[in-house]
Amino acid sequence: KEIWTPLHAGWSLVWRSPALRYSFLAGNIFDLQNLFIYRLFAPNFGWLIDGPVGMAAVYGWVIAMLSLGAWLATLLFLAAEKRAAGREASAQDRRRAMLRSVLWGVPALLAIATMALPLPALGALTWPALAMIPLGIIQATAGLNLDAYFRENLPEDPAQYEKALAFRSYGRTFIKLAAMLALWPLIHDVTAAKFGWFALGLITY
Numbered sequence: 001k002e003i004w005t006p007l008h009a010g011w012s013l014v015w016r017s018p019a020l021r022y023s024f025l026a027g028n029i030f031d032l033q034n035l036f037i038y039r040l041f042a043p044n045f046g047w048l049i050d051g052p053v054g055m056a057a058v059y060g061w062v063i064a065m066l067s068l069g070a071w072l073a074t075l076l077f078l079a080a081e082k083r084a085a086g087r088e089a090s091a092q093d094r095r096r097a098m099l100r101s102v103l104w105g106v107p108a109l110l111a112i113a114t115m116a117l118p119l120p121a122l123g124a125l126t127w128p129a130l131a132m133i134p135l136g137i138i139q140a141t142a143g144l145n146l147d148a149y150f151r152e153n154l155p156e157d158p159a160q161y162e163k164a165l166a167f168r169s170y171g172r173t174f175i176k177l178a179a180m181l182a183l184w185p186l187i188h189d190v191t192a193a194k195f196g197w198f199a200l201g202l203i204t205y
Contacts, residue, residue, distance in 0.1 A: 010167025013160055019095075019153040024168055026102055027146045028175050030139055033105075035179055037066060037112065037132075045115045049126060057124035065129045069136020076137070077144045094152065098145040104138045111135035 014020040042062040046055030111131035119127040150168065154161050 006163050007167050007170055010163035013164045014167055023146045023150040028172055030143050031172055032179055035176055040183055061125045061129040062132055065132040066136040069133040070140035073137045073140035098149040101142040101145040105142050108135050108138040
């Protein structure tokens with residue numbers, strides 16, 4: 001009861017506010033995209049390219065390039081925040097910036113579809129791995145903007161502020177765990193014939 005009561009209060013706060021509700025849901029979509037790449041696409045892509053022996057190197061490059069993109073996005077975001085310091089942006093401007101970064105995430109999914117194409121390999125470093133750099137930049141930028149937008153729309157009351165943040169944290173963890181359980185059969189049983197369809201199909205997701 002001591003755990004569920006504040007979580008329920010946080011859920012009520014988030015769900016009553018369209019700004020909090022939709023930024024929470026959109027943030028989870030980007031979280032799940034990363035989960036799919038880390039746990040499903042990258043490992044199976046490595047297995048298809050170099051078999052069980054060399055898959056770790058291929059998989060490692062995919063994850064490294066995605067992380068590099070996220071790191072670059074963080075630097076760009078912090079630089080933009082520093083430039084904007086002292087200039088008060090309107091709520092509409094911040095909302096527009098958030099929506100723009102989220103919408104860029106749609107064409108960015110084409111980077112995952114490159115895993116389904118017969119592209120020449122560069123050893124363990126593949127073209128799909130390089131395509132993860134812009135994907136990482138766009139995903140991380142969207143995530144950072146969604147997080148900032150969520151926090152800007154939280155209640156000013158400290159108790160309500162903490163409850164809403166607690167609900168978001170626990171909610172994201174629960175959704176990831178549920179997705180992992182749903183993905184479990186695919187993680188261990190993805191054939192070469194199926195994999196291309198999974199990569200292309202994520203575009204529609």
